[in-house]
Every structure is written in C-alpha cells, then in structure tokens.
Amino acid sequence: MLRYLLIRIARALAVVLCLSAVVFLLAHLIPGDPATLIAGENSTPELRAQITRELGLDQPVWSQYLSWLGHAVRGDLGTSLLDGQSVAAQVSERLPVSLELAVYAAVIAAVWGIPAGIWSAMHQGRAVDRLVNGTAFLGLAFPPFVVGTVMVLLVSRLTPGWPLFSFVPFDQDPLLNLQDLLLPAVALGIPFGATLCRYMRAAVLDVVGQDFMRTAAAKGAGRRRLMLRHALRNALVPVVTAGGLQLGVLVGGTVIVEQVFALPGLGSLIVSSITQHDFTVVQGAVLALGASYVVINLVTDLLYPLIDPRIRTTGARRDG
Amino acid sequence: MNHGYTRRTTLALGGGTLAAALLSGCGGTATTAGKSNGKPVSGGSLTIGLDAEPTTGFDPQVAQAYNDQQIISQFYEGLLSLDDKGQVQPGLAKSYRQVDATTHRFTLRDGVTFHDGSKLTTDDVIFSLERLMDPAIKSPFTQQYKIKKVTAVDATTVEVKLSAPQPSLYHFLARPWSGAIMSKKWTTARTEDQIKTAENGTGPFKLTKWTKGVSIQLAAHTGYWQKPKPYLSSVTYRLIPDETSRVASLRSGAVQLMAFRDLRLVDDLKKTAGITEANGPLVSSVWINMNTLSGPLADKRVRQAFNLAVDRQALIKTLGGGDSATLGYVIPPQDPYGTTPTSADTVYAQNQAKARELLRAAGQTKVSLELVAPSDPAYGPDISAMELMKAQLAQVGITLNLKLIPFATVVPRVLSSDYSNMIMMTSVLNADPSQYVSLWFAKGSPATKVKDQHLWDQMAAAASESDDSKRVTLYHQLAQYIADQCYLMVPYAKAVRGEAWTDKVGGYRPDATATRLELKSTWLAS
Numbered sequence: 127m128l129r130y131l132l133i134r135i136a137r138a139l140a141v142v143l144c145l146s147a148v149v150f151l152l153a154h155l156i157p158g159d160p161a162t163l164i165a166g167e168n169s170t171p172e173l174r175a176q177i178t179r180e181l182g183l184d185q186p187v188w189s190q191y192l193s194w195l196g197h198a199v200r201g202d203l204g205t206s207l208l209d210g211q212s213v214a215a216q217v218s219e220r221l222p223v224s225l226e227l228a229v230y231a232a233v234i235a236a237v238w239g240i241p242a243g244i245w246s247a248m249h250q251g252r253a254v255d256r257l258v259n260g261t262a263f264l265g266l267a268f269p270p271f272v273v274g275t276v277m278v279l280l281v282s283r284l285t286p287g288w289p290l291f292s293f294v295p296f297d298q299d300p301l302l303n304l305q306d307l308l309l310p311a312v313a314l315g316i317p318f319g320a321t322l323c324r325y326m327r328a329a330v331l332d333v334v335g336q337d338f339m340r341t342a343a344a345k346g347a348g349r350r351r352l353m354l355r356h357a358l359r360n361a362l363v364p365v366v367t368a369g370g371l372q373l374g375v376l377v378g379g380t381v382i383v384e385q386v387f388a389l390p391g392l393g394s395l396i397v398s399s400i401t402q403h404d405f406t407v408v409q410g411a412v413l414a415l416g417a418s419y420v421v422i423n424l425v426t427d428l429l430y431p432l433i434d435p436r437i438r439t440t441g442a443r444r445d446g
Numbered sequence: 447m448n449h450g451y452t453r454r455t456t457l458a459l460g461g462g463t464l465a466a467a468l469l470s471g472c473g474g475t476a477t478t479a480g481k482s483n484g485k486p487v488s489g490g491s492l493t494i495g496l497d498a499e500p501t502t503g504f505d506p507q508v509a510q511a512y513n514d515q516q517i518i519s520q521f522y523e524g525l526l527s528l529d530d531k532g533q534v535q536p537g538l539a540k541s542y543r544q545v546d547a548t549t550h551r552f553t554l555r556d557g558v559t560f561h562d563g564s565k566l567t568t569d570d571v572i573f574s575l576e577r578l579m580d581p582a583i584k585s586p587f588t589q590q591y592k593i594k595k596v597t598a599v600d601a602t603t604v605e606v607k608l609s610a611p612q613p614s615l616y617h618f619l620a621r622p623w624s625g626a627i628m629s630k631k632w633t634t635a636r637t638e639d640q641i642k643t644a645e646n647g648t649g650p651f652k653l654t655k656w657t658k659g660v661s662i663q664l665a666a667h668t669g670y671w672q673k674p675k676p677y678l679s680s681v682t683y684r685l686i687p688d689e690t691s692r693v694a695s696l697r698s699g700a701v702q703l704m705a706f707r708d709l710r711l712v713d714d715l716k717k718t719a720g721i722t723e724a725n726g727p728l729v730s731s732v733w734i735n736m737n738t739l740s741g742p743l744a745d746k747r748v749r750q751a752f753n754l755a756v757d758r759q760a761l762i763k764t765l766g767g768g769d770s771a772t773l774g775y776v777i778p779p780q781d782p783y784g785t786t787p788t789s790a791d792t793v794y795a796q797n798q799a800k801a802r803e804l805l806r807a808a809g810q811t812k813v814s815l816e817l818v819a820p821s822d823p824a825y826g827p828d829i830s831a832m833e834l835m836k837a838q839l840a841q842v843g844i845t846l847n848l849k850l851i852p853f854a855t856v857v858p859r860v861l862s863s864d865y866s867n868m869i870m871m872t873s874v875l876n877a878d879p880s881q882y883v884s885l886w887f888a889k890g891s892p893a894t895k896v897k898d899q900h901l902w903d904q905m906a907a908a909a910s911e912s913d914d915s916k917r918v919t920l921y922h923q924l925a926q927y928i929a930d931q932c933y934l935m936v937p938y939a940k941a942v943r944g945e946a947w948t949d950k951v952g953g954y955r956p957d958a959t960a961t962r963l964e965l966k967s968t969w970l971a972s
Contacts (some may be wrong), residue, residue: 150641150886159858173584179809209503210639220659269665275690291686291695390659398659402501403854 130182138424146198150191152412158404160207181207194409203410211412216395221414224384224391226296228316228376230307232369235314235322239421240365242319243326248353250331258323265320270344270379274313274386281309291388301335310387314379318372325368329361336360365435370426374419381415462728486677490970491937494962495692495704496683499658503642506626507578509585512874517683520664523645524625525552525571525604526616530955532782534620538566538627538648539604542616547912548592548608551599559669560629561652563596564743568598573630575606585626589958590614590877603948613912613943617764621877621959622649633948650676650966660685669824670966677953677969691860696721696946702970703947703954707824709765712944720949726941727780727958729875732828734817734868734935735886736937737895749932752815753794755842756802760936761831763941775925776882779939780958783879783921794929814845818859819870821850828872835937860885861893868935874942875958879921880909884935894933894935894952 161177172260178184182193197204203213236393237258239262246258289306296303333339334357342356381393400405501511506522507513527537536542539552558566575596578585581624592615595607608615617623632646645653650672651664666676684701687694689708693724695701697718715723736743736752743749777784805811819825819832829850836846851859859865877881887894889902904927908920945956954968 173581177584208501209642211643216658275688278691278694282698282700286698288698288700289700291684291691291700386686386688386691388688388691390657390685394659394685394687398499401498 127184128274131238131428134424136425141420142413142417145208145420146195146413147191149412149416150194153409154187160405180430186222191408198410198413204406206399206407207404213407216232216407217410217414220390220392220411221394221418222296222375223389224380224393224415225291225418227307227310227380227389227391228373229302230311231314231376232317233387235312235319236369237319238315239319239322239327241401243323243365244330244353244358246323247327247330247334257329258327262320262323265316266324268317270313270317271382271386273316274310274383277309277313278386293389302353310389313383318376321372322365322369325365329364330350330357333357333360347431355371359433363430366426366433370423370429373426377415377418377422387404388400458842459618462780471776477596478585481926484952484971486967486969487675487972488674488677488969489679490677490972491680491682492678492703492968492970493682493684493707493964494703495695495701496685497687497689497705497707499685499935500662504653505674505940506623506628506639506647507574507585507587508585509623515895515959516961517662518626518647519622519649519959519963520646520651520965521645521649521653522622522626522628523649524619524622526625527622528620528957528959528963531707534616537620537625538571538703545605547611548594550606550608552604552606554602554604554670557603558648558671559666559674560632560648562629562632563669564629564631566627566629568601570630571604571627572598573633574627577628578635578783586619590618590624590726592761601815611910612914613910613914613917614880617877617935618804622647622961622963624877651678651681654680672966676966678965681965693946696948699948702951703945705943705945705960707943708827709941709944710827715944715946721946722949722951723774723944723946724956726876726943726945726956726960728939729778729780729873729942730872730942731776731778731873731936731939733873733886734870734937735895736933736935737863737865737867738933739895739897740815742810743867744793745808745810746932748806748810749935751801751804751808752839753932753935754797754804755844756794756835756937757796757838758794760838761834762938762940764834765827765832765938775936776886776928776934777879777921777925778873778875778882781875781879781882781925785922785925795926796838798838798842807842811843812845813843814847815867816847816865817848817868817870818849818856820853820856823852825853825872828870830938832870853854863892863895872942879917880905883908883928889927898931898933900931901927934965 159174159178159180160183161174182190194204201214203217205212206216242258242262246255249255263373265444278290281290285392288309289302290309293300293306294302339352339356342352347356380391383389384391385397392415396408396411396415399411469611498513500509500514500517502508502514504514504521505520505958506518507519524537525539526542527535529535536555538555538558540555542550542552544550554566554568554571558572575593577583578591579593581588592608592610592612593606594609597605597607599605601752606615617904627648629646633641636644644654648667648671650667650670652667653662654665655661655663662685664681664683670676679860686695687911689711691703691705691712692704693706693715693733696704696791709725712723712725715721736749738744738746738749743752775785777787800961802811805813817832819829821829829848832846836848839846856869856871858886860869860871883905884891885893887896887898887901887905889905901924904920904924908917908924911917911920929936943960945960947954950971952969952971953964954962955964957963
C-alpha cells in the first residue's frame with residue numbers, strides 16, 4: 127500500500143518537472159520581444175538591450191530555466207515583466223477561482239450525469255435510455271464556450287436582472303458567489319456530466335452482466351440492494367478514473383469559459399498575459415494549472431484503494 | 447530628422463491600440479450625439495465594459511498602450527488639454543505663450559489640487575517635465591520632446607526651453623499621458639512599481655480600488671478645479687474581455703458604456719432600442735508598404751498597375767457596418783493633417799485594362815508578390831479584404847501571396863525591413879504628422895524601402911514648418927506625392943473602434959483619442 131502511494135507521488139513529481147520545462151520553453155516561443163514591449167517601438171536599441179540584460183533574457187535558455195526552476199521550487203515564480211507584481215501572489219489569487227469553478231461544475235455534472243447514467247442503464251433499450259443517450263451526445267457535442275456564449279446571449283435578453291458579469295469572492299458572500307458562478311459552472315457541467323453519464327451507463331451494464339450479480343440475485347437480494355450494494359460499488363472504479371481525468375480537463379476548460387463570463391480565474395490571467403507577452407506570468411500560471419491537473423490525478427489514484435479493496439492488498443490497479 | 451517610430455497598431459487579441467493622440471484643427475469626433483440630453487445630474491455610478499486590463503499600469507509617462515491610457519486619462523492632466531473636437535485648450539496652465547522659437551511660458555491655474563489634497567506648484571511641473579526627459583524612466587515620449595531646460599519664472603509661471611523648435615510640443619503636452627503633471631513629493635516617495643499600481647493626479651477621477659481580473663473602481667475627485675465637474679460620483683471599469691459578452695452586458699444594462707473593435711457589430715447595435723452607437727474616427731488607415739528597392743515593385747508601372755487593379759469600394763464592403771473611406775493617403779483622413787479621401791477615389795479608380803497595359807509596358811505580365819500581414823483575430827475583416835484584393839489582382843496577372851504572421855512579429859519586421867515585397871499595418875492617430883511618414887520613409891532608417899531625395903526634402907520641410915496652415919498644405923502635398931509614386935498603398939481607412947452606450951448616459955461625447963476625455967462631462971439619468 128505504502129509502495130503504491132510512493133510510486134504515485136514520485137510519478138506525479140516527475141510529470142510536474144517535465145511540465146515545468148515544457149512550460150518554460152513554450153513561453154519563450156511566444157513571438158515578440160519583451161524588451162520592445164516594455165520600452166515601446168520608438169525606444170532606442172540601447173534601452174532595449176539594457177532591459178534585456180536586466181531581465182536576464184540575454185542568458186542561454188537552459189541557464190534561464192535552471193534559475194527559474196530554482197526559484198519556483200521555493201515558491202517564487204518571479205515577478206511580472208510588465209508591472210513588477212509577484213507572479214506567485216497573482217496565481218494564488220486566481221487559482222482558487224478556477225478550482226472553485228471546476229469543483230462547482232463537477233458537482234453539477236455528478237448531480238445530473240451519474241443518476242442519468244444509472245437510470246439509463248436500468249432501462250436499457252427503452253425510450254428513456256435513448257432519450258438520455260441522445261441528450262448526453264448533445265451535451266458532448268457542444269463545447270463549454272459555445273454553451274456559455276449562448277447562455278450569455280439568452281440571459282442578457284431574457285432576464286436582464288441576472289448578475290451576468292459580476293463576481294464576488296466566496297469569502298465575502300458565499301451565496302452571491304455561487305450565484306455568480308452558476309452559469310459558467312453549468313456551461314462546464316453539461317459536457318462533463320454527459321461524459322459521466324455515458325461512463326456510468328456502460329459501467330453499470332458491464333457489472334450487471336457478471337456472475338456475482340446473478341449469484342446475488344439468486345440469493346434473494348432485492349433490486350434496490352442489488353443495484354446500490356453490488357452494482358454501483360463495482361461500477362464506480364472506471365467512472366472515478368474517467369471523472370478524475372475529466373476533472374483535469376475541466377480545470378483547463380475553465381480558461382475559455384472564464385473569458386466568456388469575465389471571471390478573474392487563472393484562465394483569464396493566462397489569456398491576458400499571453401496577449402501582453404508577460405512570459406513570467408504565463409509560465410507561473412500554466413505551471414499552476416498543469417500542477418493542479420497532476421494533483422487531481424494523484425488524488426484520483428489514491429482514491430482507488432478506498433473504492434476497490436483489491437488494490438489495498440495487491441497494490442495493483444484494476445482498471446486504467 | 448526625428449525617426450519617431452510610434453507604436454501604431456493593435457496588439458493581438460485583447461490588446462490595445464497605442465499612442466493615439468489628436469492634434470489641433472478639425473477633430474475626428476464621432477458624429478452620433480447622445481440621446482440623453484438636458485441638464486446634467488450630479489451623482490450616479492457609471493459602469494464601463496473594459497476589453498483588456500492595463501498593460502504597464504498607471505504611470506502616465508511610460509504608458510503607451512491604449513489599455514493604460516484610457517484609464518490614465520481620468521487620473522492625470524497636462525499643462526494643456528484637448529477638447530472633444532481635439533483642439534488644444536488650456537489645461538493646468540490657464541494661459542500659455544511662445545516667447546521665441548525655442549521658449550514657451552505657461553502660467554499655472556489657481557486652486558488645482560492633486561488627489562492626495564496637496565496643491566499643484568511650479569515644482570511639480572518642473573519635476574514632471576524633467577522626469578519625462580530622464581532616460582532612467584524609459585518613457586516612450588522622451589525622444590518626441592526637445593525639452594532642454596525647465597525653470598520657474600515666478601510662483602505661477604514655468605518656462606520651457608527647447609533645444610530646437612518643436613511644432614508638436616503643445617499636442618504632446620495636451621495628452622494626459624505624454625504631458626502628465628505628477629506630484630513631486632508623491633512620485634519621489636514611491637518605487638517605479640508602486641507608481642504603476644497607484645496614482646495621484648489632478649484629474650476628475652481618482653483610483654479607489656483595482657481588483658485585478660475583475661474591475662477598476664474610480665471615485666470623483668471632489669477637489670477638481672473644473673467645478674461642477676465631474677458629475678458622476680463613481681466610475682467602475684468592469685473587465686469583460688470577450689466582445690460578445692461585452693455587447694450582451696450592454697444590452698442587459700449591466701454596463702452602460704463600452705467600446706468594440708469589430709465594426710460589423712455596428713449594424714446589430716443600430717437596431718437595438720435604447721442604445722446609442724458611435725463609430726470612432728477614421729484614424730485607422732490600412733498601409734501596404736512596397737519595397738521599391740528590389741523586386742518587381744522597383745518599377746513604378748508595376749506599383750501603378752497594382753493600385754489600378756483593385757476595386758476599393760468592394761474591399762470596404764467586406765468590412766461590414768460602420769463608416770469607412772476608400773482611399774486614404776499615408777496620413778489618416780481624420781488627422782488634421784490628413785487628406786480628405788474623396789479625391790483619391792478618382793486617382794486610383796479601378797481600371798484593369800490600364801493595369802494590364804502598364805504591366806505589358808513594364809515587361810512583367812506575370813508578377814508574383816508576397817504580402818506580409820498580421821494574422822491576429824483583430825485583423826480578420828482586413829484579411830478578408832486582402833483576400834478579395836488577391837482575387838482582383840489575379841484578374842490582371844498579379845499573383846498575391848498572403849503571408850500571415852502574428853502582429854507582435856510584424857512590427858519588428860517593419861522596423862528591420864524584413865520582407866521581400868510588401869507588408870501591411872494599420873495606423874492610429876499620432877501626435878505629429880511627421881510620425882506617419884517617418885515610420886516608412888525616414889532617410890537612413892533601416893525601415894525605409896525607398897530612395898528618393900525629393901521625398902526626403904519634402905519631409906524635412908513639412909516637419910520643421912512652424913506655421914500650422916502652411917504645414918497642413920505641405921503634408922497634403924507630401925501625401926499626394928507618395929500616392930502618385932505608389933510608394934505606399936492605402937486601400938481604405940476605417941475606425942479603430944466604435945463605442946456604444948445606453949440611453950441613461952447623458953453628455954457623453956467620444957473623442958478621437960478614444961480614451962474618454964469627456965467622462966468628466968458625463969452624467970447618468972436617474
């Protein structure tokens with residue numbers, strides 16, 4: 127068990143390290159010269175050279191990377207090239223908004239997706255099943271930013287009183303905060319729920335056909351007990367895997383939805399820093415986003431032993 | 447002469463147009479008047495939809511992004527100011543006069559206070575102008591000025607000595623960023639980063655809170671010298687980067703005023719009841735610069751044929767709603783030194799037969815040319831127009847290859863002359879007309895793709911002329927000469943951005959800088 131834990135954590139760390147290198151190189155591939163951006167096109171070459179030196183941009187890339195990494199592991203992501211503000215402070219201010227949005231969306235997704243999947247499986251082949259399946263397909267077909275934009279247009283015309291573009295932090299007014307985030311969370315929760323719904327349906331159907339279910343039924347277990355005690359517990363492992371992976375995707379998906387709903391999350395920070403060529407902020411923010419993806423996957427991995435007792439004893443994962 | 451490369455184009459995506467400023471003379475204000483007329487009402491909180499956060503922050507003297515300037519224009523003021531028609535007016539100086547060619551005197555207004563309550567003194571003015579010239583500040587405006595020495599003549603008069611005559615001096619001093627007067631005590635007590643996130647100007651509004659990623663909140667400066675302005679008690683800039691969302695927020699009433707970049711929205715907004723839309727001034731000329739030093743475009747006949755092959759009216763139709771003008775010259779039509787566009791239409795009205803004839807005479811019936819242009823979404827309508835132009839050129843035997851690259855790399859290419867045939871950029875309003883021509887044609891500049899002493903002589907004469915009406919004539923002649931030689935093709939000029947506001951907004955007039963200089967005169971109907 128401990129071995130299982132340690133391996134997972136070591137793997138996660140390795141992924142974050144690789145990620146940091148990719149993030150750093152990517153930021154340097156953004157076209158445009160930060161010195162020109164800071165000093166302006168009508169600046170003198172001497173001034174631009176001076177700024178380049180001050181920023182350390184005249185050093186070889188690997189040496190810039192090592193120096194950045196050295197600071198990053200100590201929690202120092204540098205300062206913004208443009209306004210000199212601490213990147214770590216900006217990221218820690220924005221990340222909670224994105225994570226809250228992702229969790230909110232996941233809750234909405236789970237609330238509709240999992241019951242719909244079970245319901246659909248229990249009525250396999252009937253009209254209800256086809257309806258749920260069709261809805262799930264539609265949900266998958268519309269990316270969150272399309273759903274979001276359509277919602278913005280509809281809400282602004284139909285219910286002008288709705289606080290479309292307001293944002294109040296959770297610690298200031300939790301209720302208002304949940305209201306502000308409702309529409310973006312729904313936009314993200316629709317496709318996510320559709321994925322969960324389809325996984326849940328397939329998993330339940332898979333389990334229902336197995337021998338132990340027949341045995342349980344033969345022993346006289348009721349339909350309700352059969353479903354909740356025997357089928358769901360076993361069907362949950364692949365759903366948690368898919369859900370975990372999708373939750374990571376969800377955190378990434380917040381980037382565009384935040385832009386549509388003008389939310390101060392990590393995504394909007396990334397988009398604005400890319401357009402402003404603020405390399406250090408892009409690096410820090412993408413690293414934080416990537417790291418949260420890795421952490422979510424790690425947590426998912428660590429959840430398996432709780433759901434599936436076999437992993438606790440063998441350390442092996444039943445399903446990938 | 448001064449090379450004066452000004453950042454004139456828009457940054458990718460949510461970026462800003464830069465360095466927009468208006469000169470004296472006929473201003474390019476938008477034409478639509480607000481519907482809320484009548485008496486101004488004091489109080490009221492206005493919410494403005496903002497497309498992008500400030501880039502470098504609130505230090506006015508280093509701010510050259512439009513994102514920064516549109517907020518700074520509410521915080522800071524210069525010795526001079528611009529009215530809504532773009533004419534230079536007294537500002538913090540109640541009067542000003544030119545003593546000789548290189549000496550100017552400014553008399554300060556009484557009762558001007560900074561937002562921290564301290565009184566404006568000549569010390570602050572001297573400090574601010576010296577700070578502008580200080581290389582350590584890295585101000586993009588430093589090299590536009592020829593200020594040598596600033597001294598106090600008495601308690602309210604400041605004398606500015608120039609190293610050489612500078613016809614653009616008043617225009618630069620009149621802009622809230624390049625002419626910003628800052629408090630000496632406040633500024634020297636702060637680090638560069640602190641100056642970027644706070645402010646202490648003399649302007650109508652002061653900063654109350656900047657929540658990054660969400661909003662910038664402003665409150666009226668109760669000690670503002672221009673009583674009873676400002677009428678609004680507070681202004682909130684709400685950050686809504688997505689244009690569709692921003693328009694939706696205007697419709698729902700969540701914001702009452704906003705700007706938009708996609709002029710195709712104009713038609714849609716026109717149909718919406720309760721919304722006033724204003725097209726911005728026509729200050730965005732599309733410039734296609736030609737390499738006349740090598741390749742097919744070295745032959746003037748090929749350049750002429752290129753111009754004659756194109757139907758400019760058809761190009762404009764692809765741009766969508768809003769006003770556009772067919773041929774601008776190098777200086778945009780609504781710059782006071784610009785040429786009215788109508789006459790140009792006849793100069794290069796489409797004539798494909800003549801275009802073919804010119805190509806035959808030049809011995810180049812199969813010409814292949816590359817046009818480097820920005821790929822960013824903000825240029826989408828222009829790229830559609832270029833695609834149409836490509837089809838029109840094909841009809842006379844010119845093959846146009848469009849090479850789309852990110853805007854951020856277009857400017858360096860222009861400055862280093864890194865393109866084989868043509869490159870495209872768009873203009874915004876500059877403070878001085880010499881800046882438009884210098885960018886493309888300055889003698890000895892690496893960006894210049896012509897070799898023409900006559901052109902350089904004309905540029906030098908126009909730049910140093912101090913009589914304004916003569917200067918206008920000289921720039922018209924210069925622009926005509928450039929058009930005749932086909933050094934630079936300007937297929938059309940359009941507005942950089944439009945603005946829209948709800949019926950509740952009264953007294954608002956857009957200005958050519960598009961930084962809302964007249965927000966102080968705006969009120970909200972209850």
